[in-house]
Amino acid sequence: MNFDEHKPIYLQIADLICEKILNDAYREDERVPSIRDMGSLLGVNPNTVMRSFEYLKTIEVIYDKRGVGFFVTPGAKTVVKSIFKQSFLNEELPLIVKKVKLLDIETEVLCNHIREGLKAG
Amino acid sequence: MNFDEHKPIYLQIADLICEKILNDAYREDERVPSIRDMGSLLGVNPNTVMRSFEYLKTIEVIYDKRGVGFFVTPGAKTVVKSIFKQSFLNEELPLIVKKVKLLDIETEVLCNHIREGLKAG
Amino acid sequence: MNFDEHKPIYLQIADLICEKILNDAYREDERVPSIRDMGSLLGVNPNTVMRSFEYLKTIEVIYDKRGVGFFVTPGAKTVVKSIFKQSFLNEELPLIVKKVKLLDIETEVLCNHIREGLKAG
Amino acid sequence: MNFDEHKPIYLQIADLICEKILNDAYREDERVPSIRDMGSLLGVNPNTVMRSFEYLKTIEVIYDKRGVGFFVTPGAKTVVKSIFKQSFLNEELPLIVKKVKLLDIETEVLCNHIREGLKAG
DNA sequence: GTGGTCTAGACCACC
DNA sequence: GTGGTCTAGACCACA
Structure with a gap:
């Protein structure tokens, strides 16, 4: 691996x-x-x-x-999920938002990327 | 810091x-x-x-x-922006998508979070 | 157990x-x-x-x-008792004393604890 | 060592x-x-x-x-002391008392041992 | 068979 | 210099 x-x-x-x-x-x-x-x-x-x-x-x-x-x-499972979710929403997401803003990435462009990624994978 | x-x-x-x-x-x-x-x-x-x-x-x-x-x-500025953008879209975004999927986070919920974050910050 | x-x-x-x-x-x-x-x-x-x-x-x-x-x-029974007693007095007790000293536990407080424990149990 | x-x-x-x-x-x-x-x-x-x-x-x-x-x-220091103290009083001491009882060790004999140990060390 | 501890030694990134 | 990670391999206690 x-x-x-x-x-x-x-x-x-x-x-x-x-x-x-x-x-x-x-x-x-x-x-x-x-x-x-x-x-x-x-x-x-x-x-x-x-x-x-x-x-x-x-x-x-x-x-x-x-x-x-x-x-x-x-x-x-429950515990891991909730820990991961918390840390994602409270820590990672703000950083992502900050970066997106900094890079002038269009919100809807980003959301489309996410939607497609979710469909695909 | x-x-x-x-x-x-x-x-x-x-x-x-x-x-x-x-x-x-x-x-x-x-x-x-x-x-x-x-x-x-x-x-x-x-x-x-x-x-x-x-x-x-x-x-x-x-x-x-x-x-x-x-x-x-x-x-x-231009160079940094493009480097960051590339790395964000090609490397970080797929990981984010994977995580979102794993954690059963609703796409639209996530997108709303992002939109709100962008308005707020 | x-x-x-x-x-x-x-x-x-x-x-x-x-x-x-x-x-x-x-x-x-x-x-x-x-x-x-x-x-x-x-x-x-x-x-x-x-x-x-x-x-x-x-x-x-x-x-x-x-x-x-x-x-x-x-x-x-006799044998076990004497073995245990030896090991208690020679090995465990010194460690206990050391710990008591390190933790600033008052001797008389400790002895009272022991007396009470013996009455109770 | x-x-x-x-x-x-x-x-x-x-x-x-x-x-x-x-x-x-x-x-x-x-x-x-x-x-x-x-x-x-x-x-x-x-x-x-x-x-x-x-x-x-x-x-x-x-x-x-x-x-x-x-x-x-x-x-x-404070934290370690309190943790050690708790665990000593709540976990070790009862076991010691139990053992003392089991081995028919006289309380006062034991307490004297402890007192002497404390003076000496 | 399992995990647990320890050693020796290498290599790395970091300060 | 510092800590951190990893490998290889040994040996042990345990189930």
């Missing part, structure tokens, strides 16, 4: 997993792949995957059963 | 300066603040400011007169 | 059994629950219970009759 | 630093030794020290200035 150069891989893996949870690819109380499997799957060192999992554990998106594996925390 | 945790400070300073240029706060052939002033203003090491300026020099947004200071390159 | 995060489960189970012996809940030459029962009771893998029992066997707190089960060793 | 066998080194280092803060060995907004220095000082790998610092950062006992080092968070 290809990772973005300028963001730590372990955070990108965390994002990946959050996405899968939002996508219902990983459901609540379901086991996520083992650190080793994930590592070889993504072509990264297990330690790096471990860091992702550690991080996700601290934000309570996953929990672990010792000797068994990591599992999606019940309620994680 | 507060900087984003996960982005080099020198790039954030560069962004800041570009913004000012787009804002007409710094006009062409006008002098930008000295490295020293900028540093103490932002609470960062002058070396860090220096890196920003070097970076801006390589992308030809500013130029320097030795012993005098740094100045905005003529035409910088 | 909930286990402490940072101590092996099998040792915590061993502690549990020692407690029962000190409590006279399990008496000498009496059978302790089967590995299977203990496992489902505590919600842990039978292998983990097995390890506890093995450990207790090596320190001669229990012994096994093959095909029958595990039994409390005669004299175990 | 010697570490306890059965507790992760990185947590022991974290404890060490908390102690120093409680001791006023490290004061608020004061810099703690660099990861590398700490590593060679304690005879552990810098990565291990890093984990300690990471942990202490998440619980907001220290903060970092990029490229400069780690510093004690203002208010850390």
Whole structure:
């Protein structure tokens, strides 16, 4: 898998997993792949995957059963969604608006771009 | 000043300066603040400011007169605008669209947010 | 049952059994629950219970009759008590004292806590 | 430095630093030794020290200035003390009391031990 | 098999 | 110089 150069891989893996949870690819109380499997799957060192999992554990998106594996925390989907939504609307969106204004991008042009992107993807 | 945790400070300073240029706060052939002033203003090491300026020099947004200071390159505003626009439309926008989709944010709700933001700010 | 995060489960189970012996809940030459029962009771893998029992066997707190089960060793209560007492006085107490000092907890306040705890429980 | 066998080194280092803060060995907004220095000082790998610092950062006992080092968070002493005190009184003490009861240790004998320990250390 | 810790060492970006 | 990330590989405890 290809990772973005300028963001730590372990955070990108965390994002990946959050996405899968939002996508219902990983459901609540379901086991996520083992650190080793994930590592070889993504072509990264297990330690790096471990860091992702550690991080996700601290934000309570996953929990672990010792000797068994990591599992999606019940309620994680809702929580992740709301956190992401909050941060998007309160932090990212204002920056986007600011940029749009600065760059003199026409609102309706932008909205059309978004609409098309949503249809397409 | 507060900087984003996960982005080099020198790039954030560069962004800041570009913004000012787009804002007409710094006009062409006008002098930008000295490295020293900028540093103490932002609470960062002058070396860090220096890196920003070097970076801006390589992308030809500013130029320097030795012993005098740094100045905005003529035409910088147009160039910066087009660079930013490109990167916004090609790189940021797709990510935004992806996120919006993932978070089940209604397109029209989003567009309204943007419209309002533009009116307000 | 909930286990402490940072101590092996099998040792915590061993502690549990020692407690029962000190409590006279399990008496000498009496059978302790089967590995299977203990496992489902505590919600842990039978292998983990097995390890506890093995450990207790090596320190001669229990012994096994093959095909029958595990039994409390005669004299175990005395032995366990003295082991625990030693380790409490020599290892735990100094740490407690150190902590109390570090946290500026008044000696008499602490002693009162202990006295009350003993009366209550 | 010697570490306890059965507790992760990185947590022991974290404890060490908390102690120093409680001791006023490290004061608020004061810099703690660099990861590398700490590593060679304690005879552990810098990565291990890093984990300690990471942990202490998440619980907001220290903060970092990029490229400069780690510093004690203002208010850390008070916070650490109160957290430690709470956990001692609510979690550890009941266990101690339980053990004391189980082992038939005389309250006054115990209290004397504590008093002496406090005088001595 | 699982996760967890640790080491060694490299390389990077940043100050 | 600082912290941060990543790899490789070892070893351990645990289920």
